[in-house]
Amino acid sequence: MKVSNYRESDSVEEIKGVLRREVITAxxxxxxFTMRVFEVEPDSSTPSHSHxxxxxxxxxxxxxxxxxxxxxxxxxKDSVVFVPPDETHxxxxxxxxxxxxxxxxxLQKE
Amino acid sequence: MKVSNYRESDSVEEIKGVLRREVITAxxxxxxFTMRVFEVEPDSSTPSHSHxxxxxxxxxxxxxxxxxxxxxxxxxKDSVVFVPPDETHxxxxxxxxxxxxxxxxxLQKE
Numbered sequence: 001m002k003v004s005n006y007r008e009s010d011s012v013e014e015i016k017g018v019l020r021r022e023v024i025t026a027x028x029x030x031x032x033f034t035m036r037v038f039e040v041e042p043d044s045s046t047p048s049h050s051h052x053x054x055x056x057x058x059x060x061x062x063x064x065x066x067x068x069x070x071x072x073x074x075x076x077k078d079s080v081v082f083v084p085p086d087e088t089h090x091x092x093x094x095x096x097x098x099x100x101x102x103x104x105x106x107l108q109k110e
Numbered sequence: 111m112k113v114s115n116y117r118e119s120d121s122v123e124e125i126k127g128v129l130r131r132e133v134i135t136a137x138x139x140x141x142x143f144t145m146r147v148f149e150v151e152p153d154s155s156t157p158s159h160s161h162x163x164x165x166x167x168x169x170x171x172x173x174x175x176x177x178x179x180x181x182x183x184x185x186x187k188d189s190v191v192f193v194p195p196d197e198t199h200x201x202x203x204x205x206x207x208x209x210x211x212x213x214x215x216x217l218q219k220e
Contacts, residue, residue, distance in 0.1 A: 001178035001199065002192040003185060006168070023190045024166045030192060032216050033143050035166045056134045056145045058116070058212055060170070068111035075113060080133045082112040082140060089111065102168055104214050106142050 002028050006037045017044025017093075026107055033106050040064070040091060040099040048090040055083035056104040063095030075099075112138050116147045127154025127203075136217055143216050150174070150201060150209040158200040165193035166214040173205030185209075 002024070009021040017040060024035040040046060040062075048067065057066075059079040065072040066081050068089045075081065075091075083089045093099035112134070119131040127150060134145040150156060150172075158177065167176075169189040175182040176191050178199045185191060185201075191211075193199045203209035 001176070001180065001183070001194065001197055002190075003176060003183045004190050005188050006190050007188065009190075023168075024192045028192050029164075029194050030166065031164060031195065033166065033214065035168065035190065035214065037168075054139075054141060056140065056143065056214065058133075058145065058147075058168075066111070066113060070111065073111070073113045078115050078117065080112075080114050080116050080119075080145070082134045082138050084111065084139050085141065087111055102212060104143065104145065104166065 009037075015047060017041040018046055030107070033104050036103050036105070038091070038101050038103055040093040042093050042096055042098075045092040046090045048088055050086050050088040052085050053106050053108075054085050055081070055089070057081035057083065058102045060100040060102065062093060062097050062099035064091060064093045064099040066091050119147075125157060127151040128156055140217070143214050146213050146215070148201070148211050148213055150203040152203050152206055152208070155202040156200045158198055160196050160198040162195050163216050163218075164195050165191070165199070167191035167193065168212045170210040170212065172203060172207050172209035174201060174203045174209040176201050
């Protein structure tokens with residue numbers, strides 16, 4: 001068993017205004033999926049993209065929209081988002097505090 | 111894409127003091143794993159048990175301990191817990207408010 005605080009995991013900022021932490025990974029022994037925590041700063045967004053794997057998302061703090069193929073849908077604390085494989089999507093912070101969310105994806109085989 | 115509030119999902123109370131909501135499931139098209147949200151009332155606990163699948167857990171609110179094979183470890187808001195396959199475990203609320211957490215598991219084949 002591994003117990004930690006998510007802030008103990010290293011953060012990376014590959015995209016300006018978007019911090020990503022990988023909090024449960026294959027390195028911990030996870031056999032099937034990876035838990036990540038994102039923080040999107042106000043006026044920032046994850047890139048609009050698509051990929052062959054799904055997202056299972058839970059919004060922890062903040063306000064924003066998730067933009068999918070049906071348009072923009074408001075999200076906030078306690079929202080749940082399922083992004084199916086191959087759907088183009090992005091998460092946009094439209095509020096004044098970080099938009100923080102959990103995003104679980106299948107392990108990526110290298 | 112599916113967007114909801116986790117409270118819109120039906121809750122079940124199979125164990126007294128433990129509410130479970132399945133917020134992303136195979137019925138939504140999820141191909142690999144299920145996201146659930148648990149609420150454990152003060153002085154309540156999930157049962158101590160083990161199973162062949164892992165848990166990936168994020169604590170949303172409350173205080174408690176997770177009891178694994180190494181003993182009891184304190185948990186609270188923003189804690190992350192990885193329970194590997196086959197490790198006996200339970201989540202105990204030791205505080206005064208609900209211990210609320212996300213728990214992701216692989217899809218269970220029927």
